[in-house]
Amino acid sequence: MLFKNILFGIFSLTLVGLLGFVVYTQENPGWKAYQRQYYRILAEKMNDPKLASTPVKLVQTWLPDLSRIDRCVNCHKGIANPAFADQPQPFKSHPFLDGYMKKHPFEKFGCTVCHDGDGQSTVVEKTHGIVHHLDRQLATGVMVQSACTRCHTDMHEPGVEYPEAPAIMWGKKFTTEVALIRCGTCHAIRQYGTTAVLAPELSGIGSRTELSFYLVHDFQHVESPKHLKSQWEFEHFLDPQKITPGKKQINKETGQEETVGRTIMPNFVKMHQLTEEQTWMLTAWVMSLRDPKIEKTPMAYMPPRRAPVLAQSEPVKPVPTGKVAPVPAKRKS
Numbered sequence: 001m002l003f004k005n006i007l008f009g010i011f012s013l014t015l016v017g018l019l020g021f022v023v024y025t026q027e028n029p030g031w032k033a034y035q036r037q038y039y040r041i042l043a044e045k046m047n048d049p050k051l052a053s054t055p056v057k058l059v060q061t062w063l064p065d066l067s068r069i070d071r072c073v074n075c076h077k078g079i080a081n082p083a084f085a086d087q088p089q090p091f092k093s094h095p096f097l098d099g100y101m102k103k104h105p106f107e108k109f110g111c112t113v114c115h116d117g118d119g120q121s122t123v124v125e126k127t128h129g130i131v132h133h134l135d136r137q138l139a140t141g142v143m144v145q146s147a148c149t150r151c152h153t154d155m156h157e158p159g160v161e162y163p164e165a166p167a168i169m170w171g172k173k174f175t176t177e178v179a180l181i182r183c184g185t186c187h188a189i190r191q192y193g194t195t196a197v198l199a200p201e202l203s204g205i206g207s208r209t210e211l212s213f214y215l216v217h218d219f220q221h222v223e224s225p226k227h228l229k230s231q232w233e234f235e236h237f238l239d240p241q242k243i244t245p246g247k248k249q250i251n252k253e254t255g256q257e258e259t260v261g262r263t264i265m266p267n268f269v270k271m272h273q274l275t276e277e278q279t280w281m282l283t284a285w286v287m288s289l290r291d292p293k294i295e296k297t298p299m300a301y302m303p304p305r306r307a308p309v310l311a312q313s314e315p316v317k318p319v320p321t322g323k324v325a326p327v328p329a330k331r332k333s
Contacts, residue, residue: 031074031122032056038077038091045083058122061110065298070110070119080106100164113301114147115139130226135209142167142280143230146206146287151301153292156191159308170278171285181266191289199265204291221245234283237274240265 035056043052061070078084078091085093094101104114112119117138118127125131127138139147145165149155155162155172162169175183176192184194188201205213213229221243224231236243246262269279 029122030124031058034075034090035077041078041084041087041091042081061107063108063110063113065300066110066113068110068112068119070112071122072111072115072117072119073106074122075124076111096164109301113150114144116147130228135211137210137228139230142277142284143287146284149206149288149290150295150297151303153302154305155288157308160306161309162306165288167281167284168288170281171288174272174278174282175285178272179268180271181268186264189289202286202289204289204294206287206290207294218244230283230287233286234279236263236265237279237282238269240267 039054039056040052042054043049059071059073061073063070073079075090078087078093080097081093082097083093084091085095087093110119111117115138116134116136118131118134121127127134130137145167148162148165148168152162152165154160155165155168182194183189183202184192184196186196186199188195188197188203190203208229210229213232214227217229217232219227219232222232222235224235232243240263244261244263244265246259248257248259250256251258268274268282274282
C-alpha cells in the first residue's frame with residue numbers, strides 16, 4: 001500500500017509539473033520576449049522611458065487576396081522602422097525601405113509572398129532554418145529575388161530590366177549572352193522560347209515544392225546537410241558530375257558495365273570562373289523560373305508590364321559581395 005501511495009505521489013507531482021510547464025510556455029512564448037526587448041530599444045532611441053512598458057500583444061497581417069496570415073512582425077517589430085537599421089535581427093529594419101519597399105507595403109504584401117516560410121508560426125524553430133513539414137522553406141539573402149517572378153512575370157522577357165532584382169538580371173544576361181553554352185541548348189525554358197529535350201524542362205522548376213523536388217533528385221552527393229532544392233542547384237552548378245554521377249549497371253545485351261543517368265551538363269563555374277556569389281545568383285535565376293498556373297498570383301498583385309530598354313543600355317551590375325548571398329556550404333578539399 002505504501003508503494004502505491006509513493007507511486008501515486010510521484011505521478012501526481014509529474015503531472016502537476018508538466019501542467020505548470022505547459023501553462024508557463026503558453027503564457028511566455030518567445031515572441032513576447034522579443035517584443036519587450038523591442039520596446040526597450042525603442043524607448044532608448046526615442047528617449048521616452050514610458051515606451052519600455054508598452055503592453056505586448058499578438059499581431060498579424062491578414063492578406064485577403066492570398067487567403068494568408070503573416071505573423072512575422074511579432075518578432076520582427078522593427079521591420080518597417082528605419083531607426084532600427086543599426087539593430088541585429090530580429091529587430092533590424094528592412095534594408096530596402098527607401099527602395100522597392102515603397103511599392104510593396106507590408107500591410108498589402110506581408111512577408112511570405114517573397115520570403116516563403118510559415119507565416120502563421122510564432123515560434124522561431126518552426127519557420128527558421130530547415131523545417132521539414134514546410135512545402136516552401138524560408139528564403140533569405142539572394143534567394144528572395146527568385147520570388148519576384150511570382151508577380152513580375154515579364155522579368156525574363158528580352159530587354160526588360162529590373163534593377164531591383166540584380167541577381168535575376170545577372171543570371172538572365174549570363175545565360176543568354178555570356179555563357180559559351182546556352183541553357184536552352186539542352187533544357188526547355190518557355191520563358192526564353194526554347195524547346196530542347198536533352199535535359200529536364202526548367203520552365204516551372206521554381207514553383208516546385210521541396211517534396212516534389214526531393215522525390216526526383218538524388219541528394220546522396222550533396223555536401224551540405226541542408227537538403228533543399230536551392231542547395232542542390234547550387235552544388236550542382238559547382239560540380240554537375242559530382243552531384244549527378246549516374247549509376248553503374250550491367251548491360252543485359254552486351255554484358256558490359258555501363259554508367260546510366262550521368263549528367264551531360266557542363267561545369268559553368270569552371271568554364272567561366274564564377275565566384276560562389278555568382279553561383280548563388282545563377283541559382284536564384286533558375287529558381288525564378290516559375291509556372292503562373294501553380295503560383296496563382298491574384299490580379300491585385302500583378303503590376304504593369306515594363307517596356308524593354310535599349311540593347312546598348314548599361315547592364316545591371318552584380319550586387320556587392322556579402323549583401324545578398326546566403327552563406328554557401330563549405331566545399332571539402
